[in-house]
Amino acid sequence: MYIICRHSTPICWLRIGVVKLIGRGFSNEISGSSGPQHINTASKTIVIVGGGIGGLMFVIGLKRQLGFEDFIIYEKASDIGGTWRENTYPGCASDIATHWYSLSNGSHPTLLQHDQHVVLNTEVVSAEWIANQQHYRIIIKDLVSGTQSTISARVLVCATGILHVPCIPQDLQGIDRFKGESFHSARWNHEVDLSGKQVAVIGNGASASQLIPMITRDSSVQVVNFCRTPAWFLPRSKRLYTDREKWVFANIPFALRLYRNVAMFLNDAHYLVFMLKGKNLLRDITEGYCLQYMKRTAPTEYYEKLVPDIPLGCKRMIIDTPGEGYLAALHRPNMSINWDGIITITEDGILTQKGDNIPFDVIIFATGFKTNNVPFRITGRDKRTLQDYYHSQGGATAYLGTTVSGFPNLYLISGPNTVTSHASVIFSEEVQINYIMQLIKPLLNGSVASLEVTAEASDAYNDKIQARLAGSMYTYCTSWYLADGTKKIVAPFPGPLILFWWLLRRPVWQDYHAVDAERWMRQRRMEMFGWYLILLVSFLILVHIISFLG
Structure with a gap:
């Protein structure tokens, strides 16, 4: 479905990402900044880590749904594409039907000249939440020159993927x-x-x-x-x-x-x-x-x-x-x-x-990949790292696989318990991205300084899905679905993707704590009052009609 192929396999996704929305009017040749010194990166509203399918689809969402431009993608490699850039072995292919393993919107992609938004050969070293300034302080490294620099961002999107870091079994010696x-x-x-x-x-x-x-x-x-x-x-x-x-x-x-x-x-x-x-x-x-x-x-x-x-x-x-x-x-x-x-x-x-x-x-x-492994240090509100939080939970843990308690304005694409062994990861990432767009909209329009899922909501959700997973076939063997050294199932979602879509179709705002959100909360109360008023009036009209007909 509208795929630009290079090897008659999904590796064509290497350069799909990417619709006219990202580089309107640009030529069809791929180019990109070779490092942070070529682009003004002192401050961005949104920093996206990873130029694979997830990162590129997130940009499409920003452009199409919110018309937003103040973002940047950091990609450690010399080209975009993620797992389909890395995997070029003979016979490489997707085992999911192509018509589903593709964008839902049906847009005809064009190639992207991404020097305005993508910085290649650049690794994110660390990110730390600065509470009194309500942003992340991010250290990046130019892999060509070796120099480091710092950028601040209100929103951090981790789109580093789950199947791109090769895994060699530790018991394989010599x-x-x-x-x-x-x-x-x-x-x-x-x-x-x-x-x-x-x-x-x-x-x-x-x-x-x-x-x-x-x-x-x-x-x-x-x-x-x-x-x-x-x-x-x-x-x-x-x-x-x-x-x-x-x-x-x-x-x-x-x-x-x-x-x-x-x-x-x-x-x-x-x-x-x-x-x-x-x-x-x-x-x-x-x-x-x-x-x-x-x-x-x-x-x-x-x-x-x-x-x-x-x-x-x-x-x-x-x-x-x-x-x-x-x-x-x-x-x-x-x-x-x-x-x-x-x-x-x-x-x-x-x-x-x-x-x-x-x-x-x-x-x-051909020994697989390290999964649910965030490749850089992320420090949250209470000075605890994301890696430490995962360890305290017995493995990678997130609310709806997307947000993490203690880490404001951090969003994970293909986070814990979001994939399945039978469905399209592109669709599940699109579901996550549509959910994130709703969460960041009040951030981008200035109504909210930060949003963070509450520990209570996160624990309740993860207790529920782990209980469902305990009754699944995944418990019968050791696989990459499980966290290293534990029995916790951290990769698959315990249900059909239609259920995942339903859970993420819109945020439950009560599950989030908002900072500097008084005006936004008043606006939400007014909107809710308006809906209740509409329902009340509709009910009264219906009662009047019934009594008139009677």
């Missing part, structure tokens, strides 16, 4: 000893030619299942996939849309919207499979369907090892393309799986727990 080439799948080294090489791929999640079928197409590349936990494979065919279908989408009113809504409904219905513990007929049917596909597609000698011993939904499913996906690639003579476990990485390969030292030229770590 990495530094390896004398061959090694890299994480999210930091793919395109200068390394795999032809004729012995390649180890560690991990069998979504990234591994996408890249292995691609690199094994070259029969000279010998690949061994080191696996620890079997995964569930769900078949999903890919096809090209016909010219007739494209014509219908382009010319028939609401056809594209209807198609998107159907895709949304079908994907969101997977919630019934993933969430509920105990006997679940729908999950039993889905597991049986997956097992039949795996048995039909995988080589016979691998099938028993591939059958998961965890229930469907405990970890993210692998979407497999029949005939050209991971299971089909297992039939290739240059592809094999090793379940023996790794003791250590040696100078020339990998030593397994069976005592075999297998030589490799290249090791690829």
Whole structure:
């Protein structure tokens, strides 16, 4: 849906962000300030950390809904794009239907010349709330020159994402000893030619299942996939849309919207499979369907090892393309799986727990990401850092995944308990952004100095969702859905996305404490009085009509 593609995958989001609203009248070439010295950054009303999908969509919301311009995005990399900029491995793709994994508004994006609002190669080092001035003091670092500078902002938006910091398992020893080439799948080294090489791929999640079928197409590349936990494979065919279908989408009113809504409904219905513990007929049917596909597609000698011993939904499913996906690639003579476990990485390969030292030229770590990890220090109203607050809660915690008690005017995009294992993160981020727009509107028009969610509201909400999560399939295994070292489930939202939308459709203002808000509160009381008056008059008119007719 209106995507500018570079590799026929969602990596095209690298440069989508971005509608005419951001750079009206600019050319289509991407450019950006290389560091803070090129742009006046002494003070901004809004600072956005991260130039990925979330940060760019937030800018679209500012422009479209509020017509606001006094903001800046700090991006540590040399280009925008976030996770889809970082992940360029062969076969990289989204496992969510493209028509849903896209902007809801249907706007045709254009490329952005972002030198007015985006500062590249710039890392946010820290942010501290200054209560007597009602703003954040933010230290930034120019990664090109190494110089640091300070900027103040009334609103801080953390859009650093959840799947962009590579994770190497701590129990994987000997990495530094390896004398061959090694890299994480999210930091793919395109200068390394795999032809004729012995390649180890560690991990069998979504990234591994996408890249292995691609690199094994070259029969000279010998690949061994080191696996620890079997995964569930769900078949999903890919096809090209016909010219007739494209014509219908382009010319028939609401056809594209209807198609998107159907895709949304079908994907969101997977919630019934993933969430509920105990006997679940729908999950039993889905597991049986997956097992039949795996048995039909995988080589016979691998099938028993591939059958998961965890229930469907405990970890993210692998979407497999029949005939050209991971299971089909297992039939290739240059592809094999090793379940023996790794003791250590040696100078020339990998030593397994069976005592075999297998030589490799290249090791690829497809071992996932560090999640819910804020990459810079944020200090709140009571001088406690966000990291300390998370630790005190047993893991990442936020109200509606968006605001944090003790941290005024701080907003998290894709914060704790906002993602699902079955739905579009772009939609959930749009829901959050629309909610944030309502919260910051009184800040931007001067009616309020700061807003902060109360501890009582935050605790009540998180107690409720953790109770729901305790009855979900996520508790059956260890995954990135859980906080490190605890059993707290910090990533998924315990329900369908339509419920998430409903909860965030408008703020419950009683859950927030406002500073310097007397005029705003009087205005709100007057508005409420006006609505009550309208309801009263309507009721009296209705009573009068009924009595007249009677």
